[in-house]
Amino acid sequence: MSDRSLLSPTGVDVVFALLGAVAAASALMVVTTRQIVHAALWLVVSLGAVAGCYLVLTAEFVAWMQVLIYLGAVVVLLLFGMMLTRAPIGPSDDLTGTNRLVAFFASVAVTAVLGVLVVDAFGSTMIDVSGEPSSAAVMGEALFRYWVLPFEALSVLLLSALVGAIALSKPDEGA
Amino acid sequence: MHLSLPLLLSVSLFGIGVYGLLVRRNAILVLMSVELMLNGVNVSLVAFDVFWAEALRAGQSLAIFVITIAAAEIGLGLAILLLLYRMRGSIAIDEATDLREDAA
Numbered sequence: 001m002s003d004r005s006l007l008s009p010t011g012v013d014v015v016f017a018l019l020g021a022v023a024a025a026s027a028l029m030v031v032t033t034r035q036i037v038h039a040a041l042w043l044v045v046s047l048g049a050v051a052g053c054y055l056v057l058t059a060e061f062v063a064w065m066q067v068l069i070y071l072g073a074v075v076v077l078l079l080f081g082m083m084l085t086r087a088p089i090g091p092s093d094d095l096t097g098t099n100r101l102v103a104f105f106a107s108v109a110v111t112a113v114l115g116v117l118v119v120d121a122f123g124s125t126m127i128d129v130s131g132e133p134s135s136a137a138v139m140g141e142a143l144f145r146y147w148v149l150p151f152e153a154l155s156v157l158l159l160s161a162l163v164g165a166i167a168l169s170k171p172d173e174g175a
Numbered sequence: 176m177h178l179s180l181p182l183l184l185s186v187s188l189f190g191i192g193v194y195g196l197l198v199r200r201n202a203i204l205v206l207m208s209v210e211l212m213l214n215g216v217n218v219s220l221v222a223f224d225v226f227w228a229e230a231l232r233a234g235q236s237l238a239i240f241v242i243t244i245a246a247a248e249i250g251l252g253l254a255i256l257l258l259l260y261r262m263r264g265s266i267a268i269d270e271a272t273d274l275r276e277d278a279a
Contacts, residue, residue, distance in 0.1 A: 010176065012176045013176050013177060013180060016176065016180050016181065016184075017180060020180065020181075020183075020184035024187045024188065024191065027187075027188055027211050028191055030191075030195065030211065031191055031192075031194050031195030031198065031199065031204075031211070036201060036203065039204055039207060040207070043207050043210065043211075046188075046211065046214075047214060050188075050214050050218060053181065053184065053218060054218075054221055056176075057221050057225050058225060059221045059224070059235050059238070061235070061239075062217075062221055062238050062242075065239055065242055066217075066242065069242050069243075069246050070214075070242070070245075073246060074210065074245070074246060074249050077249055077253055078203060078206065078207060078249070078253070080253075081203050081206075081253040081256060081257070082203055084257055084260070085203070085257065085260045085266050087201070087203070094200060094201075095199060095200060095201050095204060096198050096200060097198055097199070097200045097269060099197065099198065100198055102197070103193075103194050104194060104198075106193065107190045107191070107193040107197065108190070110189070110190050111186055111187060111189070111190030111193075114186040114189065114190070115183060115186045118179060118182040118183060119179055119183070122179050122182060123179050125177070125178040125226070126176065126177060126178065127176055127177075127178045127222070127225050128176075128225075129225060134232060134235055138232070139232060139236070139239070142230070142232035142235070142236055143232075143239070146231050147231075150236075150240060151240075154240055154244070157243075157244070157247060158243065158246075158247055161248075161250055161251050164254070165250050165251055165253075165254040168254040168255060168257075168258055169254050169257060169258070
């Protein structure tokens with residue numbers, strides 16, 4: 001995945017590359033598997049590996065939020081959605097459309113353009129991951145000292161999403 | 176540690192998400208691909224946060240905001256999908272053609 005920029009790999013580099021390889025490989029399984037429930041379980045593996053990457057990057061609080069919200073809530077919601085829409089158990093061929101080649105070339109183009117840009121711009125830049133991990137205390141201070149307004153706006157957004165979801169899933173009245 | 180490692184992971188997650196978004200027919204799988212793309216963006220946000228290492232913690236705060244918005248999006252998206260399933264009996268996205276211009 002990223003051999004071309006490994007000029008002098010350290011231990012942290014190797015751990016991150018392994019976790020990243022797990023994340024990317026299981027993400028590939030998510031978009032290619034023919035069993036819909038397996039896709040959700042591969043998504044768990046992928047998001048969990050990304051949480052590990054956050055830990056390596058010293059983003060401790062974001063990693064735990066990833067585990068709590070994505071692995072805990074979002075995947076369970078997706079599984080519930082599959083159950084309620086009677087998703088097919090076992091392999092099925094109609095999960096994937098007919099434009100596979102177009103999609104492949106479009107995604108390869110996106111990946112190539114972004115990858116070349118990133119390597120060209122930051123190919124030799126190093127970051128320091130030996131510092132203090134940003135724990136809940138550090139992130140809480142940043143959030144409530146500098147980011148209070150967006151934080152409150154997000155709470156309103158969550159409330160309106162809640163109300164919207166309830167309004168949508170009420171038994172149809174007059175429709 | 177090289178900054179390009181997390182950025183390349185971010186790019187590959189985003190590209191894989193784009194592929195799934197374009198190729199999948201089942202709307203729940205499309206939502207999963209969107210989650211993969213959002214995760215790719217989050218990885219680069221956190222990586223740049225560690226790169227700049229300033230007191231605002233802008234990257235990690237934005238990553239948390241993105242996680243929150245993704246949770247709201249999944250909740251609303253699934254509500255819409257369940258409504259679609261109740262109305263049409265299928266959540267294949269190429270069969271939901273009510274808003275097409277040429278009624279074919």
